[in-house]
Amino acid sequence: MDFEAVIGLEIHVELNCTTKMFCDCPNRYGDEPNINTCPVCLWFPGAMPRFSQQALEKASLVCLALGAELQPRSAFDQKVYYYPDLPKGFQLSQAHLPLSRGGGIYIVDENGQPKRARLHHVHMEEDVAKLVHEMEGRLPISLVDFNRAGTPLVEIVTEPDFRSPYEAMEFLKALRTQVRYTGCSECSMDNGTMRVDANISIRPRGTSQMNTKVEVKNMNSVRHVGDAIAYEITRQTAAVQAGETVILHTRLWDPDKKVTTPMRAKFEGPCVPDPSVPAIELSAEWIENMRSRLPEMPAARAERFVKQHGLTPEEARFLSSDLDVAGYFEALIREGIAPRTAMHWLTTQLVPALKERQLELGASPVTPARLAALLKMLSKDEINANAAREVLVHLFDSGETPEAIVTAKGFRQVSDTGALDALIEKVLAAQPTAVADVKKGQGKAMGFLVGQVMQASGGKANPKVIRELLAKKLAT
Amino acid sequence: MTGDILPDSVFIHRSPETAASKGGPLRGLQIAIQPNISAAGWPTEAGSNALANFKSLEDATVIRRLRQAGASLCGSTRMSEFGFGLQGSQAGGALQDQAADAELVLDMMGESRLAAGRTGVCGFKPSWGLVSRYGLIGLIPSMECCGILSASFTDVREILKVIAGPDELDFSLPGEKPLDFSPQNIDPKNTTIGTINEAQDGLPAGQEEAFRASLDDLNKAGFAVREMSFPDFPLFSPVHQIVGSVEASSAAGRYDSVRYGPRAAGGKNWNEMYLLSRAIAFGPLVKSYLFQGAFFQFERYEAFEDACRIRARLLAGMHALTSHVEFLVFPAVEAAPSTTPASLPQTYAQFASTLFANVTGQPALYLPPGRSAGHSGIQLTGPRLSDARLLSLGEQLLHLGRGGK
Incomplete structure (x- = not known):
């Protein structure tokens, strides 16, 4: 029998707020363990949660960027389970009344066809503490770092709209682009600011039944998500063909062995409304005000690049898919560089050079002004293209202006x-x-x-x- | 904080605080608290082994405000585990010993009013949301409230004035307009006080008569007393028990003996350590309450949802009653200063006529009997946030009962 996969994703995105979600402790990654803590996030007796306005704003921006509908009323619930990473025995999360419902983003499937991947809802929740297991020594010990406890997250839950690992991966890339555009999260699977769980089931192709799903966790890159889904489809198909039944459970992706293995289920009950965090009521004006704070999103920007700068749709999409690249491109244009020259030098020279040096575009020592000065010398024939490429290398290592480097190193083109x-x-x-x-x-x-x-x-x-x-x- | 803590049969005395010399509306007032109200550096065990040797890191908002107003804390009374019920509680004892002018007692199902009853003083539970809960260690966040016990109405009013109002540390306060607590004249001619028939069902013999006598007193004072029916009234108790136990089960989830509290030896892994430690952390009454809450949450969630729906209906019902009459009067059960009620049903039976106010968040006042023999104390309530008028009514009635004009 021919099977097709039904895939839904749950994506945790850590918001880059200054503080935690329910107290004023800094929301900072990489600090010495347990220094960013207080009676609230350690849940000492008598402490009470104070919901952060900034978390609400950033979460709302993410929802709007994903085309979701902010709900006039949402509220926090207690997701009760006990585990050493959860100091108060429940996680504050929005189970019954999420911040937003609906929404979706466009992706392009394997056949080049546009497809809208729908969101079910987006809700806010607090992160839990981090467990560090030290297995060395005679007695293995587990340490708890509460710096992460209470940091703000949104969980984006999709409809089961994906049929292949490819679609799921395209969605994650598009989602990352959209969220990064809002400036509310770095969305890096590498450092855990974006974490993805995939729900996978299979069914005979052409049917619309929803079969028992399996949840897969622990993927550290978009690539791993694709691999894990592909593995799981193969595993489930083989199981069903062998006459086995798929049971609802959670599996962990093992990136080294490239397999999924079952994990022990966490005991989780229904959520009860939290009596201490007040319900969140959003007025239409507030929502509109948030919408006005949303930057121009990638699709609109690409369209503008085509119209305004004469780029091809592919070039425009490529440039606008990354907030920093798009911003750099526009900065070069403002410096008076021709769009095509700007695009060419940015994508074929600067970005690869940064990658080589493991630098982010935002932290590039070659600022738009410096690159523009170099490109102007090129366009005035003061230097040739070969020389310009060499000067670019020098720009990374010295604080000199391109003009000074050209003069000092004798790159000036001889036209006499x-x-x-x-x-x-x-x-x-x-x-x-x-x-x-x-x-x-x-x-x-x-x-x-x-x-x-x-x-x-x-x-x-x-x-x-x-x-x-x-x-x-x-x-x- | 200096001063020795001297264990006493009634409560733990502390030497007077230096802060007492400060001026302020509560200057010179001695206040006893319970060890479930955080006062920085004080043993704050909340009557539970789960918090054995725990000392507060900071002041509760109510404590900070009392100190700023010039009051001085003079000790803490013995209390029931987490303030649930009155088993083992000596609330009111500091007043009886004349060691304090007022006591703060967390009211979850009527504890402050019952304790006032057995002490023969006024006991007031403010409206939910009027007083910050920051720093109070309770069990039922949506129902508990810091109650005030004192023989003096003026003290109750002044203390409430100081501790009430918005607090940037407690976002659950609804953020309503500040109340005017100045004494108001309640004109008996224009004031009807209602009774609820169903609230008197099952009153012990003798108490019904005493309640009748109290109603006659109200009539004599010129108030119209109107008998009303509220068939849903018996639902208050199960709703309190289901919603309260589920909240308690969550609220007590933090007592895992990792950051504080007693850690039991012998656990082979973290899970066993939790289980063994929690087994020694809680006493039998609280344990059965927590089990019950976990049962409703995990096994009978529909019952919890029903209870939440019925709670909303009860709120609406009481609201409707108070649109016909301004206040409601209830018989006050005179609880023996007992250590006996050990089971949940016994505890709930003891608070059957007080817990309604915790379910609805209304203010409630226990008024001790007047001089005439055979009278019992009464409990009065009004709509939520009618605290000022309720206190004024109580003050007037007390004055009359004591042979005033």
């Missing part, structure tokens, strides 16, 4: 015909065969001569000028 004449005469005298070939009309020989003059100039000559001078001399 007098200076070039002498070089050309020398080359013509040394290459009689090539000269003869040019006169016979062989274009290749012309290129060879230009190259020879370039070499003689130490790479500094302006190739356009050489070509012009050569043509003049050989025409006579």
Whole structure:
């Protein structure tokens, strides 16, 4: 029998708020363990949660960026379970009345067809403490770091709209782009600011039944999510074909062995309303005010790039898919750089160079102003493209202006015909065969001569000028 | 904080605080608290082994405000485990010993009013949401409230004035307009006080008569007394028990003996450590309450949902009654200062006529009997946030009962 997969995703996104969700402790990653704590996030007796306005705003921006509908009334519930990472025995989460419902984003499936992946809802919740297991030594010990306890999260729950690992991965990339645009989260699976659980079931292709699903956790990259889903589809298909029944349970992805293995179920009961965090009521004006704070989103920006800067839709989509790249591109345009030159240098030179140095575009020592100054010298023929690429390397290591580097390192292009004449005469005298070939009309020989003059100039000559001078001399 | 803590048969005395010399509306007032109200540096065990040797890190909002107003804390009374019921509680004892002018007693199902009853003083439970809960260690967040015990109405009023009002540490306060607590004249000619027939069902013999006598007193004072029926009244107790136990089960989830509290030896892993530690942390009454809450949450969730729906209906019902009459009067059960009621049903039976106010969040006042023999104390209530008028009514009635005009 032919099967198809039914996949839904649950994505935890950590909001980059200044404080935790229910107290004023800093929401900071990487600090010494347990220093960002207080009676509230350690849940000492008598402490009470104080819901952060900033968390509400950032969570709402994420919802709006995903086309979701903010609910006029939402509330926190207690998700009761006990585990050493949860100091008060329940997690504050929105089980019954989530912050937003509906929404969705467009992805392109394997066949190049656009498809809207729908969201079921987005809710807020607090993160739990982090457990560190030390297995070395005679007695393995587990340490609890409460720095993460109470930090703000949103959980984005999709409809079971994906049919392949590819679609799920495309969705995650698109989601990441949308959320990063709001500036509310870094959305990095690498450092855990985005965590993804996948729910997978299979059914005979063409049917609409919903079968028992299996939840898979512990994927650290978009690639792993795809791999884990693919593995799970194969595993379930084989199981069903062997006459086994799929049981509802949770599995962990093992990135080394590339398999999923069952994990012990956590005891979880129904959620009860929390009596201490007041319900959240959002007025229409408040929601509109939030909407106005939303930046121009990638799709709209790409469209504008096509209209305003004459890029192709592919180029525009590529540039606008990353907030920083798009912003850098626009900064170059503002500096007076031609759109196509800006796009070309940004995507083929600067971004790869940053990657090589493991730098983020936002932290690039080559600011838009410095790159623009370099590109202006290029467009004025003060330097040639080869020199410009070399100057770019220097820009990473020195604080000098491109002009200063060009002068100091002697990259300035020689366009002075007098200076070039002498070089050309020398080359013509040394290459009689090539000269003869040019006169016979062989274009290749012309290129060879230009190259020879370039070499003689130490790479500094302006190739356009050489070509012009050569043509003049050989025409006579 | 300096001063030795001297264990006493009634309560734990502390030497007077230096803060008492400060001025303020409560200057010179000695207040006893329970050890479930956080006072920085004080043993705050909330009557439970779960908090053995625990000392508060900071002041509860009510404590901070009392101190700022010039009051001085003079000790803490013995209390029931987490203030649930009155088993083992000596609330009221500091007043009886004339060691304090007032006591603060957390009211979850009527504890402050019953304790006032057995002490023969006024006991007031404010409206839910009027007084910050920051720093109070309770069990039932949506029902509990800091109650005030004192022989003096003026003290009750002044203390309430000081501790009430918005608190940036307690977001659950509804943020209503500040109340005017100044004494108001309640004109008996324009005031009807209602009774609920169903609330008198099952009153012990003798108490019914005493209640009748109290109603006659109200009539004599010129108030119209109107008998009313509220068939849902018997539902208050099961609703309190279901919602309260579920909240308690969650609220007590933090007592895992990891950050504080007694840790039992012998656990082979974290799970066993939790189970063994929680087994020694709670006494039998609280344990059965927590089990009950867990049962409703995990096994009978529909019952919990029903209880929440019925709670809303009860709120609406009481609201409707108080649109016909301004106040309601209830018989006050004179609880023996007992250590006996050990089971949940016994505890709930003891609070059958007081817990309604915890379910609805209304203010409630226990008024001790006047001089005439054979009278019992009464319990009065009004709509939520009618605290000022309720206190004024109580003050007037007390004055009359004591042979005033």
